[in-house]
């Protein structure tokens with residue numbers, strides 16, 4: 448998954464990077480619990496080996512939520528075994544991982560509807576509602592035929 | 593202003609009073625704010641910015657207006673344009689084309705002749721002080737600049753005229769950034785890089801032959817999002833892409849550190865994927881993100897395909913004394929420290945890279961080439 452391709456024997460090595468990362472996640476989780484301030488760690492910029500990644504995945508485990516977002520390609524959001532720690536992966540059309548982020552938040556940013564999108568949706572729904580009577584009339588006409 | 597099909601986007605927007613934000617423009621095309629947020633996460637990752645900045649970046653991007661870009665092509669091969677337009681995947685990366693208004697570009701614009709030049713003038717007028725000039729290719733200055741002209745004007749004159757009211761200039765590719773192939777010895781046209789000519793505007797160098805498309809796109813997106821230029825190194829290159837050498841991030845690095853080198857392109861070492869240093873790899877002296885961002889939608893990069901790095905994003909790479917010769921280094925301390933570094937791992941290896949960089953211009957002058965054995969003997 449990493450952007451850093453390495454020979455197989457290197458991928459089998461553990462660089463020990465999982466442990467300090469877990470320390471960082473733990474500090475961010477403490478902050479979230481105490482202050483409500485969310486944090487994020489960009490995994491795509493780190494030279495993790497496959498073994499480092501596996502160690503991190505095993506340590507974090509899996510939680511109760513899995514979600515797929517389709518916006519400019521797909522994104523996968525998984526809650527880890529630690530509430531508030533989310534594993535977010537953004538893919539391109541060919542399935543390549545473009546960015547991989549650990550979000551420490553109540554709800555991952557991408558999952559929540561965005562304010563401007565909600566405004567637009569509300570406008571659209573009002574317009575739809577305004578059109579509804581015409582449609583019903585149309586349907587009745589079809590029934591009558 | 594009369595608007596017709598030859599009027600560039602930016603001038604068209606300005607003339608029609610369309611000052612909608614990117615958020616509004618793209619929402620009309622069904623691009624949600626979530627897509628902005630996702631793009632911003634990707635951008636933050638590319639630019640090595642904290643991932644937690646993504647929401648603020650998305651909000652800022654949505655409020656921005658399309659960035660007018662005037663693209664000038666001088667002594668070049670169009671490979672840079674090919675790189676930017678063909679290599680991005682058709683989802684997230686190519687959103688950059690929605691964020692910018694490419695108001696003038698020889699190869700891509702529909703207009704030609706007078707209409708094309710008129711488009712350039714209109715964009716300059718409509719976005720005075722705000723437009724970005726992207727330049728690919730070097731500028732010939734010998735004999736009054738007659739070796740490359742467009743619409744009867746020398747490249748030098750067009751560059752001067754167009755950058756006059758620009759916000760910033762982006763030198764795309766090694767020819768624009770450092771002179772590239774046209775400047776190679778004996779430089780018959782008197783080619784010079786853009787940085788030597790444009791001294792009154794900020795110039796960002798994005799070298800490479802061609803440059804990594806993500807680097808070009810991310811720099812434009814950075815300006816749009818923050819309204820300022822990204823952090824640059826001493827050669828004017830964005831640090832987020834050129835902050836480390838190819839060697840620092842190369843997956844063959846463990847072989848280099850263990851002294852396991854391919855001696856020819858088809859020997860056992862080459863088949864086992866050993867380090868390509870002895871086959872002329874310039875990775876230790878080349879600052880670029882090829883080993884991490886990679887090419888063709890993240891497929892691979894030259895070293896992964898078994899070919900040494902040519903050092904195409906470094907100044908003077910054509911005159912480095914042979915693509916397939918081991919790095920030229922002067923004798924003495926450098927050789928000793930490089931040999932120590934070879935055995936000491938990443939940090940010392942980076943020091944060797946820095947030394948290679950610091951001394952290679954001297955070596956280039958002497959054209960003194962040493963092998964790894966010679967280097968280790970010293």
Ligand code: SF4
Nearest residue numbers: 839842867868873875
């Ligand atoms: S010398 Fe070249 S092939 Fe060898 S590790 Fe460095 S960049 Fe990779």
